[in-house]
Amino acid sequence: MEDTDKTKEQLLDEIAQLRERVQALEVSENESREREQELSEQFLQEQKARLQAQRSLQATNQKLIDIFESLPDALICVDTEWRYTIVNSHAEVLLGKSRSELLGRSAWDVFPSLIGTQAYTLYHKAMTEQIPIEYEDFCSELNKWFAIRIKPLPTGLSTYFRDITKRKQAEAERDRLLELEQTARLEAKSQHRRLKEIFVQLPALFAVLTGPEQVIEFANPTFLRVTGRSEDIIGKTDREAFPEMEGQIYFDVHDHVYRTGETIRYDECLSRWDAEGNGNLVEGFFNFVYLPLRNAEGEIEGILTHGIDVTAQVRARQQIEGLLEELKQKEEQLQQVTNAIPALISFIDVNGCYRYNNRAYEEWFGRPCAEFYGLHLREVLGEASWESIRPYVAAALTGHRVSFECEVTYPAVGKRYISATYIPHFSEQGDVTGFVALIQDISEQQAALRERKQAEAALQQSNEKLALLAEVASDLLLHEQPQTFINNLFKKLSAHLKLEFYFNYLVEQKQQRLRLHAYGGISQQVAEKIEWLELGQAICGMVALIKQPMVAENIQQSTDLSTELIRSLGIKAYACYPLVSQGQFIGTLSFGTRDRSCFQLSELSLMHTVCDQVATALERARLVAELQQRAEELAQANRIKDEFLAVLSHELRSPLNPILGWSRLLQTRKLDEVKMAQALATIERNAKLQSELIEDLLDVSRILQGKLSLNVSPVNLISTIQAAIETVHLAAEAKSINIEKTLAPQLSPVLGDANRLQQVVWNLLSNAVKFTPTGGSVAVRLEYVGNQALITVSDTGRGIHPEFLPHVFEYFRQADSTTTRKFGGLGLGLAIARHLVELHGGTVQVTSPGEGLGATFTVSLPLMSTQSPTDQDGELTKQSCDLDGIQVLVVDDDTDTREFVAFLLKQSGARVLTATSATEALAILIESQPDVLLSDIGMPEINGYMLMKQVRTLPPEQGGQIPAIALTAYAGEIHQQQAFEVGFQKHLTKPVEPDELVQAILTLIQR
Incomplete structure (x- = not known):
């Protein structure tokens, strides 16, 4: 330019x-x-x-x-x-x-x-x-x-x-926009300040969270009060401020709204939080709205949380829904009652409109009941008929009960002569809300004037029946005790129908018999004689068998054997009905009278209707009682579980104290040989005790899962009992307890698992020694009765309280499970023993004269039909425990276990190679070709199962067919099965006895 x-x-x-x-x-x-x-x-x-x-x-x-x-x-x-x-x-x-x-x-x-x-x-x-x-x-x-x-x-x-010009216009527009922006910013700050003041005052929960970490920038007093937090949460993330809400929806919702900018609303959201800071979570329901907060450029800076506490409303609604459901059930019951009544029954509101009609309206008018709802009386009756009953309607709506007879011309039915009763209904405040109309067609009675009185009497009786049914329905709904409401029912029916007797039998499902549950009109002595009825016996037994009503008339002139019982009571007419609820037969309800020889059809219909309602009430009472019983059983089970867990904790921890204590003293190397021997014996004894506890727990687990299996072979009970006595011999000597044994010569062996049967006898003997005081005695007897072998273990110990005898063999049950109990244990041994005996087809029983008088346990086992010619349990030739010349590869990631096993095997003459992992073991196996592989199962990265699979893929010259033993703390049946499936030939559980381990290696090598 x-x-x-x-x-x-x-x-x-x-x-x-x-x-x-x-x-x-x-x-x-x-x-x-x-x-x-x-x-x-x-x-x-x-x-x-x-x-x-x-x-x-x-x-x-x-x-x-x-x-x-x-x-x-x-x-x-x-x-x-x-x-x-x-x-x-x-x-x-x-x-x-x-x-x-x-x-x-x-x-x-x-x-x-x-x-x-x-x-x-x-x-x-x-x-x-x-x-x-x-x-x-x-x-x-x-x-x-x-x-x-x-x-x-x-x-x-x-x-x-x-x-x-255009540039100037653009500059002017820019200046105008800048001025507007400045004004908007000032207005936004003012609005933000006013909005914050509003948030502080509002009763709703408000909080502002900023940034992707959801840092709490603002929380109004309501938010802090409801959540039980202080202003210290300002500046913290939502997860830091409310760690107890991890796993609920809120943190994910915050992240979602911040990430997507989507507005999310939750109604009646269930929340759980620590409002008191004591770790106890409270529950509440809230309506939440989550809104994204954006800056001037539209970028999301945070979220606004708005919540309204609706806990009271939700709880109220739930209560209302429950009441409505209960009301619905009562309405259905009322519907059943009114539908069974041969009369028009309806409810009319204060405006003269129908609000309820029973099924009789459908039969009269040929229209569904629903079509009458909301119609005015004038629309159904017609103008002329409406004018004739209008005064009675007005009287009922003023609170007066009205009964009248008149002729009414129905547009759809024609001329009828009716008997009507209007019963006003009042609210809790005493205001009339409408009336119940009970209407019967008495046209036929009016056709013959000479029968008018009879018709009036029938009408009066019918009205009384209606009132009776209403009272019956009310009683059935209000009373939960079956005998109470049946007695009250009989009083009302007897006054109305002139009944002198009733019998209510309920079926006993287990015995398939009827038992007298409630009765009236007979003495207690007579009731005891007829307390039980077989199905098909007498009329009630026949009704229970065919599940259909039976009516007997002119009984005093009858020779039917089924009426013999009621004939002896002077009964002339008798009606029996089955009680069935939801297809389930409950029992029978029957009525009898000495006053007349037969019942009218209306009386039978009334009794039938009442029996249907009684069946429903009995079923309801049964369900309520069953629910209460289950609740009590659940509470008892929870208490037993808590007691067992407390005992388990004590029993598992107690052996650890001497083990750890003596171990630390041994490390000081300041003990003499006597104390050192005492320490080692104590450690071994407590370790075995802990191992036994764990084995008991594993046995219970196998029993509950149905996976406890037996290695069945002929068993010599004499050897088994002697081995068990030998096991508890030291404990008995320590308490100066003499064990007397009387063992009859063996007639025939028992087919079973020798180790498990020894476990049963050992359990009974150890309990006898445990509960027998110093200087007492324990007796063991083996005898044969028929084809049964009887093992009896008795003691002179503390005995068993009669109330606890039925629970002796239950899991987790102990006569004393308190912290002050004198005797330890988990309460599993006898339960395991019972299950083992039952697996062998036998039984175990216990008797005790009482506390302080000892106890006697008797095990009965079936004998084999023929005796093996050789003694299956004779002395086995003990194999040499010398491992000289045998090279063993030990694989275990736990240093203590690995070094212990290596030391043990070296003491037995073996040459030992060790590996800390499966990878190291594979390298040693290929290079050194050991004779036996001894491997742990639970190891990091590559476990024992995976190692064994890789070993079995190797060629024989590289160790692919090496004998292998799994030595593991996984002691379940499923773990043993998995070990065998991948290629292990033996499965030993930790802790293992040294002799058992050496013997297993020798057996495997010789195999």
Whole structure:
């Protein structure tokens, strides 16, 4: 742009020079004319020069015009007299004037409004002081903004215009938007402040969480009060402030809203939190709304949590729903009662509209009951009939009970003579809410006037039955004791139907017999004689058998054997009904009378209806009693479980104390040989005790899962009993207890598992020794009765309380499970013993004269039908425990176990290689070719199962067929099965006896 401006100035200077030369030439021309004659030749030359100058001037002017036209800005030039000398096309457009309107004319004449303005002043300043001036100005005549540059010239001024109206408009718009933004920011801050004040005052829960970590920036007092927190949570993340809510929906919802910007609403959301800071979680229901909070650029900065505590409403609604459900059940029962009544029964509200109709309306009018709901009496009865009953309706709605008879013409049924009773219904406040209408068609009775009294009596009796049924329904719903409501029922029925007897038998499912549950009209002595009935015996037994009602009439003249019992009581008419609820037969209910020889159909119908309701009530009472019993059993089971867990903790921890104590003393190396031997014996004894406890627990687990298996073979009971006695011999000697044994010679062996049977006898003997005081005695007897072997273990110990005798063989049961108990144990041994005996097809029983008088346990086992010719349990030739020359690879990640097993095997003469992992074991196996692999199961990365699978894939020359033993703490049947499946030949459980381990290796090598 500067180069262009420079070119313009050079061109203007050239134009001025050219003009000066033209003027000089013109002067010279005048002089030449005077000297024309003398200087004609010179004149011709000057004339030629002038023409050339004019042509040059025209070319220069044209070139200048082309340059001016190519400029992006508007350009004008004025001379010193302010006359326009140059105007390019852009200037024409901006000024709105053509060149012809501008060239040669004064600027102030063309635009007189500029005189006295800033432009006028600046133009004169540039002309006078010959300085360039730049400025921006608004032209009101053109309604435009211009950027103007004025530059002085020797012949006047040049002016460059640029239309900046759009830029000015954009700047104005920008300023306006900036002002609006500032106003909005101030308003937002004000609103934020007001909103925060509102949040503080509102009873709802409000909190603001910011950032992806959900840092709590604000929480209103309601939020803090309900959650039980203080303002210390401000600045903490939601997970730090509410760690107890991990696993509930809230943290995931916070992250989701922050990540997606989605608004989420939860209604009646169940929440659990620690409101008191004591670790106890409280529950509540809240309506939550989670809103994303965005900044001015629309980016999510945090979330707003809004919650309303609706716990009271939800609890109330749940209570209402429960009441509604109960009401629905009562309504269904009422529906059943009213549908069984041969009369129109309806409820009319205070507006005279039907709100309830029984099924009789369908039979009368041939329309579903639902169509009557909401209809006015006038719409059903017709105008004439409505007017006839209108006074009675008005009386009922004022709180009066009304009974009347009248003729009514129903539009859909025709003329009927009815007997109606209107019984008003009152609210708790005593206001009438409507009335119950009981209507019977007595047209036939009215047809014969001579039978009017009989019809009236029947009507009165029917109304009494309706009232009776209403009372019966009420009693059945209110009373939970079966005998109570049946007795009350009989009192009402006997007064109404003149009944003297009733018998209620309930079926005993286990015995398939009927037992007298409630009765009336007979003495207790008679009731005891007929307490039990077989199915098919007497009328009640027949009804129980066929599950259909039976009615006996003229009983005193009958010779039917089934009526013999009731005939002896003087009963003349008898009706018995089965009690069935939801398809389940419960028992029978029968009624008898000495007053008449038969029942009317209405009486039988009434009794049948009542019996149906009694069946429902009995089933309800049974379910309630069963629920209460189950609740008590569950509480008892929980108590037993808690006691067992406490005992288990004690029994598992107790042996650890001497083990750890003596171990630490041994590490000091300050014990003499006597104390060292005592320490080792104590550690071994307590370790075995703990191992026995664990084995008992594993046995219980196997029993409960049905996975306890037996290794069955013929068993010599004498050897088994002697081995068990040998096991408890030291414990008995320590208490100076004499064990007397009386073992009859073996007649025939028992087919079973020798180890498990020894476990049974050992358990009985160890219990006898444990509960027998010092100096007492224990007796063991083996005898044979028929094809049964009887093992009897008796003691002179503390005995068993009679109330605890039935529970002796139950799991986790002990006569004393308190912390002050004198004897230890888990209470599992006898339960395991009973199960083992039953697996062998035998039984075990216990008797005790009482506490302090000892106890006797008797085990009965079936004998084999034939005796094996050889003694299956004779002395086995003990294999040598010498492992000389045998190389064993021991694999275990536990250092103590690995070093102990290696030391044990080395003591027995074996050469031992050790590996801490499966990877190391594979390398040693391929390189060294050991004779036996002894591996743990539970190891990191590659466990024993996986190791064995890899070993079995190796070729034989690399150890693929090496004998392998699994030595593991996984002692379950399933773990043993898995070990065998992957290729182990033996499965030993930790802790293992040294002799047992050595014997297992020798057996495997010899195999």
